[in-house]
Amino acid sequence: MSTIRNRTALLGATTTAMLALALTACSEDGSGTRSSGQDAGGSQQSASSATPAQKAGNAKASGNPGGSAAGNSTGSGSGSDTASESGSGSDGGSAAGSTPACTTKDVTISAANQGGPPYTHIVLTAKNISGHRCGMNGFPEIQFLESHRENVPAVAKSKPAAAVVLSPGAPAYALVKLSDGGTDEENEPVTAFSVTLQGGDGLAVVKAPGAAGIAVDPAKWATGYWTEELRNGADDF
Numbered sequence: 001m002s003t004i005r006n007r008t009a010l011l012g013a014t015t016t017a018m019l020a021l022a023l024t025a026c027s028e029d030g031s032g033t034r035s036s037g038q039d040a041g042g043s044q045q046s047a048s049s050a051t052p053a054q055k056a057g058n059a060k061a062s063g064n065p066g067g068s069a070a071g072n073s074t075g076s077g078s079g080s081d082t083a084s085e086s087g088s089g090s091d092g093g094s095a096a097g098s099t100p101a102c103t104t105k106d107v108t109i110s111a112a113n114q115g116g117p118p119y120t121h122i123v124l125t126a127k128n129i130s131g132h133r134c135g136m137n138g139f140p141e142i143q144f145l146e147s148h149r150e151n152v153p154a155v156a157k158s159k160p161a162a163a164v165v166l167s168p169g170a171p172a173y174a175l176v177k178l179s180d181g182g183t184d185e186e187n188e189p190v191t192a193f194s195v196t197l198q199g200g201d202g203l204a205v206v207k208a209p210g211a212a213g214i215a216v217d218p219a220k221w222a223t224g225y226w227t228e229e230l231r232n233g234a235d236d237f
Contacts (some may be wrong), residue, residue, distance in 0.1 A: 104202030
């Protein structure tokens with residue numbers, strides 16, 4: 001009997017110890033849970049009780065999406081305006097730098113004898129009457145005779161180094177050889193002839209100088225390029 005009692009007492013003590021350990025573990029878990037809950041609640045309460053100024057400061061510190069969008073919008077808008085202005089400036093500069101070719105409506109063309117008889121050369125003068133700048137391209141395309149429809153050939157050495165651009169009122173010149181001079185059965189009389197400008201529209205009819213006109217030889221004629229002034233050497237042919 002005493003043995004049975006001792007075993008019962010020992011079993012009861014063991015059970016009591018195990019229950020105590022279980023309760024201690026539960027108490028620790030519960031404390032941890034309650035502690036976390038209290039921390040979260042405390043943080044929520046702190047956030048809800050923050051002043052508007054503090055909230056704004058927190059929003060800026062955390063990178064508020066609204067503030068970021070506003071900043072991007074301002075920056076991108078400014079960049080677009082700048083690009084647009086520089087693009088139009090570039091376009092304006094390009095348009096101002098281009099020069100149209102002179103047409104027969106932009107210039108008046110006249111002819112005068114060079115030197116004295118026998119007249120072997122004439123000088124063509126093209127004066128800009130358009131009121132704007134234009135370019136005299138290449139050489140004058142001249143046709144003296146109905147029986148010879150080809151243009152008078154150009155002399156390569158008379159080509160200027162730079163393009164000839166005429167301001168309003170400015171002239172350009174081209175020296176034209178008619179013949180070797182003297183009486184020649186190959187010479188033909190001309191009282192008027194046609195001139196076409198390279199790159200420009202239209203055809204100009206030019207009156208030949210002198211009461212009797214000029215005498216031309218298809219085997220000898222030649223023309224120089226348009227230049228801003230006649231040049232010794234380059235225009236001697």
